Amino acid sequence: MELIGKITKGSKIDQIYLPKKRIGFSIGNYVRITPLDISIETVKRNKPYFYNIEDIEPIKLRISEEIFNIIDKEVENKNIIITGSFLDYGFNFNDLDILIIGNMLSDAEEKQIIGIIEEKIKNNIGIKPHIILIDNKSLIKGLSTDPLYQSMLSRCVSKERIIYKIEPEKNKINYKILDLHLLKSKVVIDTFDSLTGEEKYYYLQNLVSIYLFLKLGRISKEKVEKKIKELFKSDKKSLKQNLVDKKEFLKNYKELYKETFNLIMGGVKKQDGSK
8 A cells, every 4th residue: 555645844844744544543543754765646546536525444444445456447538436425434244336338339238338347346356336327418418307316426436536516406306306306205204113324314314305306406415414403303324233213213204204295296397287
């Protein structure tokens, strides 16, 4: 492992600052300093970008680098974005979402490439990821119509710089697609007892994301988590561990689901009536 730092002038001693997001080099370690024999531009190109991530464990940085290397060998002309609860602080490695932005492919090609990458990541790292392969044009459209993409890009690690401007007033909401997304969250109402805390939280996130997207036009993981805590009076950890009062939880959940469903149906009728 190598880290690149710039020597800066101090009042009593010159110094080198190292990023907190790093693999290895714990505080107290002794290190050797040598001159850089490659251009700083090359270093910057190889450095991942962090969005709304204050801290991340070294092992997750190492896993992210391995994921970038695996995908680089399978897909050309792309950006790679790692997101999901995998990035939350702590040893949670199950919810690993990967967004690969590349050239447009046929359904058969896309399915084949995703299968190959999933298998390699599972074999090399031991984690089964959820992968979305999308072209740049479709992603830009998705950011204005689908809360999933806004949520994913609000907190992530990216191989290349992300430059997307989201303007809520220009959103062209596809209410019928949102209705399909919302339907996934109905499983909590129908099969509450058979779901794990992790599963319930996933569907709750989906529900709240759609609700906030309809209300605000722009969402982030932080806004979703804040709204969940406000509505359900529980933090993420308690919800994921199933430490909730079933009666109270379902009461709030059903009310939110109904309100979100009515917002979508109102939008569908408005869109259909305008045609």
